[in-house]
Amino acid sequence: MRFHRHACITRDGGLTHERRRIVNAIPTVYDVAERSGVSIATVSRVYRSPDSVRAATRERVLAAASELGYVPSGNARGLASRSTGVLGLCFPDYSDPDTVGAEDDDAAMLYSDQIIRGMERAARRHGYALLIAASLAGGPESLVAQVAGRVDGFAVMARTVPTEELEAISRRRPVVMLAGPRAQDPSLDHLDHVEVANEDGQYELTRHLVHDHGLRRLAYVGFGEDSPDVEARFRGFRRACAEAGVEAAAAPALRMPMMTQAEGARAARLLCERSGDRPEAFVFANDQMAVGALQALERRGLRVPDDVVVTGFDGIPLSRLVRPALTTVRQPMVRMGEEAVDLLVRRLSGQPPQEPVSLMLPVGVARRASCGCEETPVLPTVG
C-alpha cells in the first residue's frame, strides 16, 4: 500500500518515507532505492541474489547503501521470508545474582558454556546465528516469548522449561531437548533429544574399578532429589556391580542436596565416620563433589588412591588439574551442542517430518591417578 499508487483512496498522502528521511532515522530499502534510482525490489535483490542484478546497478545500490549506513532489517526480512536465520538455546540460570564474583558455580556454568560453544560453532557452519537466554525470572512465559518467537528452532536444556509448554511449541517448530530423557509416555514427548550415555559411562567406570582394580566395597554418592542424570548413572553403577557379583545397595550410599565441592567434602567425611568398614572407593556422581572429597580426604590424612579410590563424572577441566588427577567420565558437551544444531537444521531443511529422534552420545572413561591408573606428577600436564 505504500504510496498508494493504485485506485485506493486513503487519508494520508503516503508521505511516510519522505517524512522519515527528514528525521535522523534508520534508513530503509526505500531510502536506498530512491538514492540509487531503482525500485526497492532491486535493492532487495542486491542483497538476496546479487547475480541477478546487473553489475553497474549493483554498484550504484551498494554505494547508496554504504553512504546511508543502511543495514537490512532482520525483522522485516524475517517476516517476509518466514524465517529468521537464528537458532536458540534456553538454559537454566545457574548464576545466582547474589553470588556474582564467586567462582563456586564455575563448573556448572562450564557445562552451559560448552554447549553454547558447540551450538554457536555448528550454527555458524550452517549459516545461523545463535540466540541464548537463561531462564528468566519472569517465568517461562517470557522465556518462550523471548526465544521461541524469534528463532527458527531451538534447544532447551533439561528442566528449564515445562514439558507441556515445549510440546505445544514443538508442534510448530523444531525443538531439541538437551541432556534430558524422553518422557515416560512417548505420546507426550515429540521432541528430539540429545543425551549422553550416562548409564553406560558409569557402568564402564565402575566395571574398571571392580574388574581392573579388584575393588569390592564401593559407595555411590549422588546429589539432587530427582536428577535423571544421577539416576541413570546410578543404574550403570548397579549394573556393573551386579554383573561382577559385588553387592550394591538399591539406593546411593549418600544423596547430597547439592552438587558442590563443599557437599562432596561433607560426603567424604560422612562416609569415613560411618560405622563399619570404610568403602574402598567413593564413586561420585559428578566431578565437583569428587574434588571436594579429595580435599577432605587429604585433610584427614588419607591417601588417594592408596587408602581410598575416588572417581567423578563429567570430565570438567578441573578434574585433570587436581592432584591426584581425577578418574572420571568425560561428557562430550561441545558435541552435544553441535548435534542439537544438526538435528534442528535437518528438521528445518524441508525434510518430511519424521519420528522424534533420540541421540545418545557416547562417553569415554578417563583413567587417571585417583583410581591408581596414573602417576601423580606435581605439575599438571595441560594442553
Next chain:
Amino acid sequence: MRFHRHACITRDGGLTHERRRIVNAIPTVYDVAERSGVSIATVSRVYRSPDSVRAATRERVLAAASELGYVPSGNARGLASRSTGVLGLCFPDYSDPDTVGAEDDDAAMLYSDQIIRGMERAARRHGYALLIAASLAGGPESLVAQVAGRVDGFAVMARTVPTEELEAISRRRPVVMLAGPRAQDPSLDHLDHVEVANEDGQYELTRHLVHDHGLRRLAYVGFGEDSPDVEARFRGFRRACAEAGVEAAAAPALRMPMMTQAEGARAARLLCERSGDRPEAFVFANDQMAVGALQALERRGLRVPDDVVVTGFDGIPLSRLVRPALTTVRQPMVRMGEEAVDLLVRRLSGQPPQEPVSLMLPVGVARRASCGCEETPVLPTVG
C-alpha cells in the same frame, strides 16, 4: 489491507488466512482472534498490556492461544514496534574447525565465554535476550547482516569487524567496542568502549616484583604482531621499570608469534639459553604462555620462584591451579560484558545522545606462589 474491508478493489478475495489455517502452518494472531471471537487488536493487547483487557476476555484468548500452540512472531512484533528486545555480541572465531576437540584454545575461548556470560546475565536483567555470532567465514558482510540487522544494539570484541563498518552502523544504533582502544583519530571512532586497565595492571604487577621482591633483571615476553593489549601491558611494564630505575629495553625481550602454552615453553627455553645472565623474572603477557613456561622450567630443573620468577596476565582459572600457582593480573571479563550491556541499554533508553564513552575497568594483581608470595600446597585450593 487484510480482508480488504474498505473501498479498495483488489484481485484476491482476502482468503489468505483462511487458506493458511488449512495447511498445518504456524498460527497467528488472526487464528487466535477468530477462535476466541475477538479482534486481533485484543489478542495483541493480551500479550502487550494484559491489564487493559477484561479478565474474562483475556482467559478466552489465552485458552485459544494455548490450544493452537500460538507463539507471537518476534519478527512481526519487532517490525511493528521498531525494536527487537535483543542485544548482540560479535566475537572472533578462536576455534579453528580443524582443532575441534583440542583443548589448546580453551583459555582463549574462556575469554569470550566469560564475556558472553556477563552480557547474557546483564541483558536478562534488562529484559533483553542475547544474540551471539563469531566472525563468519563469509566475511564481515554476513556478520553484519546476521547480527546488526537483528538487534537493538551490540558489542564487538576488538578486531572482529573493520572499524569503518562499525562506524557506519553506529550512526544508527548503539555499538560498544570491547577490549579495543579508541582510534587515534577520535573523529573516526564514535563507538563506546569498554577496556580493562592493561597498562596499570602490568605496572602494578611489575612494581610488585621490583619493589617487594627486589628483582632487577626482568624479561618481558609478548605475543602477536600488533596486539594493542600487549602494547599497553608492555607500556605498564616499562613505566614501572623506569620509575624504579631498572633498565628495560624499548621492546619486549621476546615476542612470540602466538599466545599458546607451547610458545610460552619455547620462550622460557630461549631466555634460559641466551648468552649472559638469565633474567630473574619472566614477565609474560598472558597466563597461557606463563603456564607453558612453568612446565619448561620444571623440565630444566629450575625451581619457581626460587631460581626464577614467572608471572602471567589474565587470571584464567588455570592460573590458580598450576603448581606453583601463578602470580598474574585478573581481568574482570564477566564485568566487561555487563558494562557493555549497561552502556547499550543506556543508549537505548531514549537518553539524549551523548559523547562516546570510554570505560576503563580496574584490574587486580593476584600475588601467588610463582613470584614467591605464597606457599605451594600440593592440592589446589579451589572454590
Next chain:
DNA sequence: CATGTCGATGAAAGCGCATTCACATTAGGG
C-alpha cells in the same frame, strides 16, 4: 521484418504484529 527468448527491472501484495482512533459499553454524578 515479425517473432521468440532471455535478462533486468518494476509494481504490487502480503508477511504478523502494534498502535491509533473511533466507537460501544458501562459506571458514576447530578
Next chain:
DNA sequence: CCCTAATGTGAATGCGCTTTCATCGACATG
C-alpha cells in the same frame, strides 16, 4: 433517568522487506 467519564473492543494502517508476476528491451532466429 440523563449526561459525562472511564473502560473495553474493533477497524484500519503501516512497520521494511521478499516474492511473484508483468513488462520492457536487446538480441537471435526464421
